Amino acid sequence: MAKRRIGILTAGSDSPGLNAAIRAIGKAALSEGFELIGFQDGFTGLLNNHSLPIEAAYLSNILTKGGTVLGTSKDRPHEMQETHGPQHVQSAIDTYRSHKLDGLVCLGGRDTQTSAHFLQERGLNIISLPKSIENNIATTELTIGFDTALGIASEAIDRLHSTAHANHRIIIVEITGHTAGWLTLGAGIASGADVILLPEIPYDMQSVANAILKRSQAGKRFSLIAVAEGSRSKDDVAFYERSLSLNASRRSGQDAKKVAARINRLESQFTGNTMMLASQLEQLTGLETRTTILGYLLRGGSPSATDRVLATQFGTACVSYIEKNRYGVMLAQQAGEITAVPLSEVAGKDKPIPADHPWLTGARRIGTNLGD
Numbered sequence: 167m168a169k170r171r172i173g174i175l176t177a178g179s180d181s182p183g184l185n186a187a188i189r190a191i192g193k194a195a196l197s198e199g200f201e202l203i204g205f206q207d208g209f210t211g212l213l214n215n216h217s218l219p220i221e222a223a224y225l226s227n228i229l230t231k232g233g234t235v236l237g238t239s240k241d242r243p244h245e246m247q248e249t250h251g252p253q254h255v256q257s258a259i260d261t262y263r264s265h266k267l268d269g270l271v272c273l274g275g276r277d278t279q280t281s282a283h284f285l286q287e288r289g290l291n292i293i294s295l296p297k298s299i300e301n302n303i304a305t306t307e308l309t310i311g312f313d314t315a316l317g318i319a320s321e322a323i324d325r326l327h328s329t330a331h332a333n334h335r336i337i338i339v340e341i342t343g344h345t346a347g348w349l350t351l352g353a354g355i356a357s358g359a360d361v362i363l364l365p366e367i368p369y370d371m372q373s374v375a376n377a378i379l380k381r382s383q384a385g386k387r388f389s390l391i392a393v394a395e396g397s398r399s400k401d402d403v404a405f406y407e408r409s410l411s412l413n414a415s416r417r418s419g420q421d422a423k424k425v426a427a428r429i430n431r432l433e434s435q436f437t438g439n440t441m442m443l444a445s446q447l448e449q450l451t452g453l454e455t456r457t458t459i460l461g462y463l464l465r466g467g468s469p470s471a472t473d474r475v476l477a478t479q480f481g482t483a484c485v486s487y488i489e490k491n492r493y494g495v496m497l498a499q500q501a502g503e504i505t506a507v508p509l510s511e512v513a514g515k516d517k518p519i520p521a522d523h524p525w526l527t528g529a530r531r532i533g534t535n536l537g538d
Contacts, residue, residue: 170268171201172488174220176234177208177241177274177281181299181311182469183477184234187273190481192225198485203265208239208274209281213246213254215261229474232467234273242277244284255288262290269488273297273310276516279496283513291493294509295480299464302346304515305507306498310480312349313472315342315464319353322460323392327357330388336378336447336455340440342464343394345516349464351525354392354534361389361535363443365396366518368403369537371443375450377535382453389453393440397537402439479504 172195176184188204195202202220205211218224228235246254262270262285269291272282275298286292296303299315319341330337339359341350347364354362361377363369378389444455469477480497483504487495495506519526529536 169199169201170195170488171203171266173203173205173212173217173262173265173267173270174236175205175208175211175270175272176236176238176297177272177278178238178297179240179275179299180233180238180465181297182232182314182465182467183310183473184273184297185228185231186469186474186477187295187297187310187481188220188235189225189228190478191271191484192220192481193222194482194485195488196220196222198489200485200488203267204236205261207237208241209243209258210239210241211237212258212261212270213241213243214257215264217261217265230468232465232469238274240277243281244277247284258285259288259290267291269293269493271295271484271488275300275309276303276514279303279509280513282496283509286494286509291491292509293484293487293493293506294496294512295484296496296498299349300343300346301348302343302517303496304512304517305496306500306517307502308476308499310473310477311465311469313476314467314470315349316352316356317470318464318467319349319392319460320356322458322463323353323357323359323390326458327388327390330390333454334387336389336391336444336451336453338391338393338440338444338447338455338457340393340395340457340459340461342460344396346518347394347397348517348519350392350394350397351519351529355525355529357390357392359390359392359534361391361393361537362529363391363393363397363537364519365394365398366521367536367538368398368400370400371446371450374535374537375447378447378451378453382451391443393443395440398439 204218204220206216272294282292282294296306296309298309299311301309301312326337343350444457448455496512498507
């Protein structure tokens with residue numbers, strides 16, 4: 167029987183635990199006699215045939231390292247079709263076939279899952295693993311990188327408590343999360359944030375100000391707010407939805423790209439509002455306000471033990487599915503077990519926090535203001 171030849175790439179933003187997953191896939195695959203080909207810098211490497219053989223020495227001493235030894239990029243085949251034409255997608259397919267691959271493993275976030283499904287629909291054998299510090303990939307309870315980022319965000323808020331207390335300030339901490347607030351909610355609860363603002367719950371500015379003033383009147387000399395970068399006020403959401411509806415109604419007779427560009431500009435106006443939030447709270451409360459944006463800090467450094475174990479579970483399970491010729495799936499953790507779900511059930515989907523989730527219930531029970 168001929169050796170299986172498997173490709174592997176990491177795409178999208180980096181996150182802690184990717185190297186642990188690469189190591190697990192590599193060690194398990196090599197032990198079964200597979201040949202492993204790594205594509206550098208995500209789908210860009212597949213497009214341009216930038217590849218290297220992965221052997222045992224390549225996997226040595228990478229378990230604890232952050233980032234990804236394969237490199238990454240944000241090129242997305244499902245978008246290349248429109249932005250660069252079908253020839254770019256065909257180049258990626260040609261690379262896959264020129265290496266005589268039996269399958270391709272894609273490690274990445276939501277957009278990577280969409281690209282993986284896109285390539286699967288074009289005849290490639292694809293299997294993917296979920297990576298996201300935001301834990302926002304549909305059908306899986308946990309994603310690689312989330313636990314590490316949760317620990318970093320929680321520690322950052324812990325450290326800001328002391329400076330907030332010393333200077334009698336409102337301190338706002340912006341945490342990654344465009345469409346899902348898992349990271350902000352978890353870190354906010356873990357570190358005792360007084361207010362937690364999430365994309366899933368549009369906030370009322372006056373409600374937030376009242377909560378802070380109530381603390382101040384009770385003798386609490388500081389307040390700490392954890393805010394997801396995609397959080398928006400109720401007024402902004404209402405305006406955005408009206409504008410989006412108006413733009414959508416004008417699609418007929420207009421160039422679709424112009425309409426899409428207008429919608430993108432509109433969306434950009436209603437994200438990253440943390441500085442405006444700080445300014446408005448100062449005006450409403452009369453209290454000095456400072457802002458800290460954690461940003462890329464959440465992606466760096468060594469992965470937590472939990473992420474190393476999770477990545478190893480995903481990686482070894484991936485090889486088991488390849489041995490069974492099970493492709494067109496993303497591996498997921500459900501009820502604590504590693505399973506596989508069709509890429510069609512993951513592609514293009516978000517995983518917002520359910521309104522009845524125990525984390526939300528717990529936050530409300532301890533008096534955390536959620537802005538509503």
